[in-house]
Amino acid sequence: MNTRAAQGFRHGGDVVCVVRGLTKTYPAVRGRRGVPATPEVRATDDVELDIRRGEIFGLLGPNGAGKSTLVRQLTGLMRPDRGSVRILGHDIVRHPERASRILAYLGQESTALDDLTVSLAAETTGRLRGLDARRARGERDDVLDELGLAPLAGRPLRKLSGGQRRLACFAAALVGRRPLLVLDEPTTGMDPVARRAVWSAVDRRRAEHGATVLLVTHNVIEAETVLDRVAVLDRGRVIACDTPSGLKEQVAGEVRVDLVWREAAPLHVPEVAALRDRVVESGRRWTLRLAPEEARTVVATVTGGAAFAALDDFTLATPSLEDVYLALGGAVRQGLVKA
Numbered sequence: 001m002n003t004r005a006a007q008g009f010r011h012g013g014d015v016v017c018v019v020r021g022l023t024k025t026y027p028a029v030r031g032r033r034g035v036p037a038t039p040e041v042r043a044t045d046d047v048e049l050d051i052r053r054g055e056i057f058g059l060l061g062p063n064g065a066g067k068s069t070l071v072r073q074l075t076g077l078m079r080p081d082r083g084s085v086r087i088l089g090h091d092i093v094r095h096p097e098r099a100s101r102i103l104a105y106l107g108q109e110s111t112a113l114d115d116l117t118v119s120l121a122a123e124t125t126g127r128l129r130g131l132d133a134r135r136a137r138g139e140r141d142d143v144l145d146e147l148g149l150a151p152l153a154g155r156p157l158r159k160l161s162g163g164q165r166r167l168a169c170f171a172a173a174l175v176g177r178r179p180l181l182v183l184d185e186p187t188t189g190m191d192p193v194a195r196r197a198v199w200s201a202v203d204r205r206r207a208e209h210g211a212t213v214l215l216v217t218h219n220v221i222e223a224e225t226v227l228d229r230v231a232v233l234d235r236g237r238v239i240a241c242d243t244p245s246g247l248k249e250q251v252a253g254e255v256r257v258d259l260v261w262r263e264a265a266p267l268h269v270p271e272v273a274a275l276r277d278r279v280v281e282s283g284r285r286w287t288l289r290l291a292p293e294e295a296r297t298v299v300a301t302v303t304g305g306a307a308f309a310a311l312d313d314f315t316l317a318t319p320s321l322e323d324v325y326l327a328l329g330g331a332v333r334q335g336l337v338k339a
């Protein structure tokens, strides 16, 4: 277990959010003239989760996996077809209006705040969450300083860059502290300085106030460094849930081989052509996940003989969370993991 995970469990290990059997199907839409019909989509399928106090819990999954649908149900914005959500003892399916009192939600859109200045967006959020005017202004100033937003305080959100607007919305979400932060892709469009400010602000809320964080993300590499535990979602189902290191152990027997070709891969070399079905291609880069012995053979093949002239670079690496994610997704599609 990494140190962050250890910290998460040290916060008592009690469960803040309990999800059972959560299922939501978007109905089919009948096609009209010129517009094709859309079939029904089961966006969340019998989802079960336990999120513990003080942990940074990640929801990871490809586009359309059901992450936003799940989060909308957890935050009381969408009613599930069936299943239950309890957050800090509150039944959110029966009482969705209670969600706003116990959690802060940073969605993907900022339209509601766009006409306000950065300062007013933060202050108004504080007031709406029940702070008196003095407290709201005090917390606003602290958060804007903490995130380096003071120089932009007087600017309306709609006149900011995408990354700045995202940071301003994040700042507003922090005012009027809530014990659970639900952040949907919080760092999208941000530069490295802003990203770092976000992660240290999240960490501080957890360390100083025992806040719990549910983080939706695509960014597997970034997620690996901040998450205590992660649930991998695929076509509405949780296909794995563990610490990043626990998940990595699932593919511990494998090595990642990256081959970068000078131009195209030399498919006239039979050993190279034989690998084609097993690679993930990205431009001139081929990525393979192989057993260590096999990886050695592949490296020997491409660094000697006819393929070598076509090779620009190669690396061998132990698996990352991204490899786990790809391995699990691939396994589901091939029917190796029960989906």
Ligand SMILES: Nc1ncnc2c1ncn2[C@@H]1O[C@H](COP(=O)(O)OP(=O)(O)OP(=O)(O)O)[C@@H](O)[C@H]1O
Residues within 6 Å of the ligand: 026, 027, 041, 042, 043, 061, 062, 063, 064, 065, 066, 067, 068, 069, 070
């Ligand atoms: N309002 C809707 N009506 C019908 N289908 C929808 C609706 N919203 C989402 N879906 C479908 O439900 C599935 C899950 O979508 P969702 O937006 O929850 O995925 P996601 O994991 O958040 O994706 P992304 O990473 O792209 O944001 C997808 O197949 C999507 O096309």
